[in-house]
Amino acid sequence: xxxxxxxxxxxxxxxxxxxxxxxxxxxxxxxxxxxxxxxxxxxxxxxxxxxxxxxxxxxxxxxxxxxxxxxxxxxxxxxxxxxxxxxxxxxxxxxxxxxxxxxxxxxxxxxxxxxxxxxxxxxxxxxxxxxxxxxxxxxxxxxxxxxxxxxxxxxxxxxxxxxxxxxxxxxxx
Numbered sequence: 001x002x003x004x005x006x007x008x009x010x011x012x013x014x015x016x017x018x019x020x021x022x023x024x025x026x027x028x029x030x031x032x033x034x035x036x037x038x039x040x041x042x043x044x045x046x047x048x049x050x051x052x053x054x055x056x057x058x059x060x061x062x063x064x065x066x067x068x069x070x071x072x073x074x075x076x077x078x079x080x081x082x083x084x085x086x087x088x089x090x091x092x093x094x095x096x097x098x099x100x101x102x103x104x105x106x107x108x109x110x111x112x113x114x115x116x117x118x119x120x121x122x123x124x125x126x127x128x129x130x131x132x133x134x135x136x137x138x139x140x141x142x143x144x145x146x147x148x149x150x151x152x153x154x155x156x157x158x159x160x161x162x163x164x165x166x167x168x169x170x171x172x173x
Contacts, residue, residue, distance in 0.1 A: 011098035015091040058132040
């Protein structure tokens with residue numbers, strides 16, 4: 001089972017890497033950022049919207065709040081600056097939420113209904129929290145590929161490059 005510390009680390013990493021990715025994306029002209037490049041969610045902008053949608057859907061389930069009224073695949077924000085502002089707010093919310101997780105909650109079964117196939121499933125909560133972070137990483141990988149295809153450089157976004165991660169800083173595993 002993953003621990004609270006692991007999820008806190010993932011939230012810190014998520015916030016850092018999203019800042020890097022969005023910073024590069026801000027340099028890309030809007031038309032290029034929204035251009036259909038053949039990705040599952042078509043464009044960089046579409047994929048960034050989908051990542052945010054997933055975070056809102058999962059965090060909403062975990063906190064028993066309705067954080068999005070959109071359905072999967074719908075654009076949350078057409079304007080890049082508004083999308084980035086909401087991304088920053090969501091990253092802060094995820095970080096705060098991760099700092100308050102408990103082992104009993106993570107170990108408990110969690111029931112949810114999928115927005116994809118409308119099927120209700122029950123799984124250990126920690127598996128679904130892990131999925132939330134894996135989902136982000138999976139689609140950010142697609143975004144970095146699209147960024148490179150457009151001739152921009154996303155930089156190193158691997159976990160060991162997260163600032164202050166080294167063991168002597170107290171943030172290590």
